Amino acid sequence: MALAPSGNAPVFQQPIAGRLAGVGPRVAEKLAARGLVTFQDLWLHLPLRYEDRTSLTPLFALQPGQTAQVEGRVEAVERGFRYRPLLRVALGDGSPVTLTLRFFHFRAAQVAQFAIGARVRAYGTARAGQQGLEMVHPSYRLLEGEEEALQEALDPIYPAVEGVGPASLRKFVLQALAQLPEAHALELLPPDWLSDLGLPSLREALLTMHTPAPGADLAGLAAGRHPAQQRLALEELLAHHLSLQRQRLVIRRHRAHRLEAGRALAARLTEQLPFKLTGAQQRVFEEIQRDLCSGEPMLRLVQGDVGSGKTVVAAMAAMLAVGSGKQAALAAPTELLAEQHYRNLRHWLAPLGVEVAWLAGKVTGKARARALEAIANGQAQVVVGTHALMQEQVRFQDLGLAIVDEQHRFGVHQRLALRDKGRGGQWMPHQLVMTATPIPRTLAMAAYADLDVSAIDELPPGRTPVQTVALSGERRPELIERIRAACAEGRQAYWVCTLIDDSDEVIAQAAQSTYEALAAALPDTRVALVHGRMKAAEKQATMQAFKDGQVGLLVATTVIEVGVDVPNASLMIIENAERLGLSQLHQLRGRVGRGAAASTCVLLYQPPLSMMAKQRLATLRETNDGFVIAEKDLSLRGPGELLGTRQTGLASFRVADLARDAGLLPQVHALAERLLREAPERADQVIARWIGSADRYANA
Structure with missing residues (x-):
């Protein structure tokens, strides 16, 4: 049975300026700069994380590294100056444990608030200090009465909007949520599909994301695997997929010459x-x-x-x-x-x-x-x-x-x-x-x-797999001797640097200084330098000399990442390999192993390595398969860097994460086919909801 057109309420497209308390022309302008113009924009402006102020943690139960809400009376206040202004407030709750609130930025009026005996409720992350546990710059408020109710829902923390405070932004979102239509008027997807997938309606998903109950699965929300997030990710992926399909249909209406x-x-x-x-x-x-x-x-x-x-x-x-x-x-x-x-x-x-x-x-x-x-x-x-x-x-x-x-x-x-x-x-x-x-x-x-x-997905015969090893920068002298031996036997080598000039901020050997050092260390080998700032003719002449075998060692920046084919080159050293992404390292490695000789790629790194850098280098050592490497690169870096962001909107997904939500794609494709076949007007509405009228993908 075909789907009926959705009767969307006009509140979708209504601008919030003048319709929400506190949103006058100036505030509306600041919100618009962040892309928040309509009620729908605020509904889809989702929290980055949540703070749990629905319960109190006694001071004696507080642990270092724990983020919690505490309550106590001010027992002491100390204002001083050690290198910079400092305010320390000691809180007690009747137990033997005292918690220190530490502030480096404060006003005189703030200090006056912390009168001895005043009741304070604070939220922050505890850490070990010189005199027990402390919280640095916690959020706090002073309590007026003896008993004050705790919040009933988790506090959403939204992406910042310049010129609009967090509390105001939360207030605007809550006002917008009050205008959410009923589920049937808001929904664009077939209800039977949602139930089959075990996912909530869009209305329920939005309310859960903005106002999660105290018992909500915070770990699931943080990991992006909560059903509410999956529901929103499904529709966002669907919108992008439909947008591409629409572009394809537009192009396919044209004719092309049969060749x-x-x-x-x-x-x-x-x-x-x-x-x-x-x-x-x-x-x-x-x-x-x-x-x-x-x-x-x-x-x-x-x-x-x-x-x-x-x-x-x-x-x-x-x-x-x-x-x-x-x-x-x-x-x-x-x-x-x-x-x-x-x-x-x-x-x-x-x-x-x-x-x-x-x-x-x-x-x-x-x-x-x-x-x-x-x-x-x-x-x-x-x-x-x-x-x-x-x-x-x-x-x-x-x-x-x-x-x-x-x-x-x-x-x-x-x-x-x-x-x-x-x-x-x-x-x-x-x-x-x-x-x-x-x-x-x-x-x-x-x-x-x-x-x-x-x-x-098949390499030409005769291509030998490249052996990949990772070495600490301390072993440079060994590598120089290895290059000397390889060039003496008539083979050639690359030494790739990640910067052209020396930088104090980044620990990386610059191509120019590396070239000078290697030329001095290898007087019997002709060493040449190529980088992106050279004139095109000079660069081409150097590359041609290397290709013709007149140069034994080529020191280069990543300008040689693509397109250089020198079968006689069988050794590559990549300086500061920990600074490059997996796909780029794999591209560089592909410059050797193009002939019959056994080839080696040395990943030279500066310790200590981050966990991600260790994973990258380990992946390169374990496989030469570019498709395996690409999957790993996607999981480590996400789609934006892998594809480049100029031609796709993927890097700016609001909810979806391609590495995390890949399992939704088969359902997305099937749902797109059904919408385009049975209710194309709904397909247009899904695109408009998440992407708008902007043509974010070119039909190229």
Whole structure:
């Protein structure tokens, strides 16, 4: 049976300015700066944590590290100055134990409040002090009568709003909650689905989150596993998924050229390659080929580990376009990576008579004018470049396929700008995006619901697994001797630093000083330096010298993270490895082990290590599988850093946590299909509730 449209009450969209006591124009402006404009915004402004003031803890039962509410009479007050102002108030409750309240910031009127014998109720975390237990800057209030009732609910602590005090914010939220419609008017999801999942209604979930009862599962709330949070996370994930599906439907309404005529050219490329495609490469190309011949715009993400051969698959896809009389464009985020793509494609495609053009920031003057003309008149059949491809003056004769490599490094508008260069009327170019950072399945399900996802999950034969070891920085001299021996045997090595210049604030060896020290320690080895601040020509010349074997040791920043292919390099040292994320470490490690020689990656760290750093380094030692590493990275760092935040709204989820709530995604997908099929107007309302009218995901 189809779902009936929901009859949402207009209070959803009503602005709170002038409708809540205490919210005049100035306060409304401050709330609006935090995105709190309507009643619904306040309902979804959820507490960060809770404070339990529903009970009192006797002073004799108080333990160090315990957060509790206590009550007692002022027994002594001491105001002094030791390095800074200090106020100490001793509280007693008739037991042998005294608690000290310590304040470093206070006013004279505050001191006067603490008269000897005054009754005080304080809330804070106890810690061991010089004279017993103390609380530093607890929240407190003085009690007037002999008996004063305790609070009946936990105190919610909300994300701060500049210029609005915590107590005022709580008051505004409580007023807004009083306007919550009844469950049936508020609910957008089918009640039978909620009951099957064992989840409460939205109204019940919101009331629980804002005003949890004294017996509420605080541990569950802190861990994000309380049914109320899961109910809200389900709907928020659903809103983001529906938003992506809506974008996909919009794009799929357009038409795309069938690129069937290019099959013969793609086959010729395969035949003349100096290596054989892996099974995974063949499978992924077949998926791409089906898309390109369907008549609908392709929207496909190809992910594959470092060295899995994504560029060849992209080249074969480009041949389908070129063989069908269309142009293909490949954009990469750095000139280093783009130029390597250009060299590879020109090497593979020149024997086929295919013209490959190159466009980057450093292509200027007459060379740039010639490239722009070749792109505009169709002479350039494949165009490789950086962000320069997206510039307004770049015009294609007939762009049929837009390829974006390392897509998470591009902003949304840049990818749209490239796609739109082939757009005309109802026609849309096909889109292929690639990443060498494997995306965990849960993240792909949530972040790329508008894309079909393919994985090249097989490395070419002959690639030797890289042995990974972690060493303390004290063992640098041993590593230098190891480099000396490797270079003497004709092999090459990388030494990666995380900073260009020395920094007093961060304990990290800078690339410049490391280069100078290593050059002095290895007089018989040619040592070179490359970093992001060098001029492009100088950087490229250094990289080419390393690739040609003229340089034995390359000292570099993480500029070499992607796109550098030197099969003879078999040793990599990553300085201050504890400062980098798992995926970045794995990307760097992928620069060695590209030839037949046994390769080693040394993670050089500065002790002591944090628990997270220990977990990262242990994971790198245990596995070379980028997909396993990506799952671990997601659990350690969350989605924002893994994907980059410029092109997704994932980092700003209000309730949902992809690593924690991955188990909800199958239900989210099934529920999205049902809503789009049976009640599309409700799907729009879910999107509006959580995302609003802002287009937070581009249809790129």
